[in-house]
Amino acid sequence: MIITIDGPAGVGKGTIAKIVSKTFGFKYLDSGAMYRALALFADLNGVSEKDSSKLKKILIDLHIRFVDHEEGERVLINTDDVTEDIRTNEISTLASKFAANDFVRTILREMQRRIVKNKDYIAEGRDMGTYVFPDAKYKFYLDADLEIRAKRRSLQLKEILGININEDKVSREIDERDKLDMTRKSCPLHPAEDAIIIDTTSMSINEVASKIESMVKNA
Numbered sequence: 144m145i146i147t148i149d150g151p152a153g154v155g156k157g158t159i160a161k162i163v164s165k166t167f168g169f170k171y172l173d174s175g176a177m178y179r180a181l182a183l184f185a186d187l188n189g190v191s192e193k194d195s196s197k198l199k200k201i202l203i204d205l206h207i208r209f210v211d212h213e214e215g216e217r218v219l220i221n222t223d224d225v226t227e228d229i230r231t232n233e234i235s236t237l238a239s240k241f242a243a244n245d246f247v248r249t250i251l252r253e254m255q256r257r258i259v260k261n262k263d264y265i266a267e268g269r270d271m272g273t274y275v276f277p278d279a280k281y282k283f284y285l286d287a288d289l290e291i292r293a294k295r296r297s298l299q300l301k302e303i304l305g306i307n308i309n310e311d312k313v314s315r316e317i318d319e320r321d322k323l324d325m326t327r328k329s330c331p332l333h334p335a336e337d338a339i340i341i342d343t344t345s346m347s348i349n350e351v352a353s354k355i356e357s358m359v360k361n362a
């Protein structure tokens with residue numbers, strides 16, 4: 144069974160998806176981490192998001208792996224652990240740019256479907272319920288005011304990377320990223336027609352997770 148959780152930057156999808164996946168004993172797919180890893184890999188190889196023919200060549204050598212670890216899942220590009228490297232603001236912006244490339248989306252969509260095949264998964268991202276898993280049993284779309292999302296994202300940056308970033312800067316960064324993610328031609332971010340939309344502005348992370356869990360249990 145697949146449950147999808149989509150929504151804009153900083154809404155808390157990742158944290159919520161992890162909680163719900165533990166409750167149900169499902170695995171968790173962080174599709175954003177795949178876009179981030181691809182962007183980092185292309186950047187390290189000096190290839191821009193506009194150069195599809197070079198991208199095609201280098202992506203043959205890209206293997207993204209998620210490895211369970213007692214302190215949380217690790218993200219690997221081939222054998223290199225890039226878990227922290229992919230969380231910087233620079234990579235956030237770059238991931239969004241690469242995500243607008245149709246070839247990149249086709250490659251990652253195939254990888255995502257292969258990972259999830261015949262398993263129980265919570266799939267989290269921007270296009271999980273709309274384009275990657277349109278037949279998912281339950282679809283959620285989380286939203287929140289920009290200000291509160293900037294707060295949540297700043298807290299996350301502090302937790303993961305130990306850095307303090309001005310909230311206004313974070314707010315501008317996620318606003319620009321959302322615009323790009325929502326207006327690109329290829330699989331733009333929008334709620335699936337059959338998604339349950341939850342405005343999480345005045346809810347805690349645990350309240351949102353409980354709401355999703357009870358909606359699935361009582362469906």
Ligand code: DC
Nearest residue numbers: 174175176178238239242268269270
């Ligand atoms: O969820 P995130 O912030 O880690 O995602 C980083 C970027 O990757 C996001 O701005 C757009 C892109 N992305 C996407 O286009 N489709 C997804 N399913 C997940 C992420």
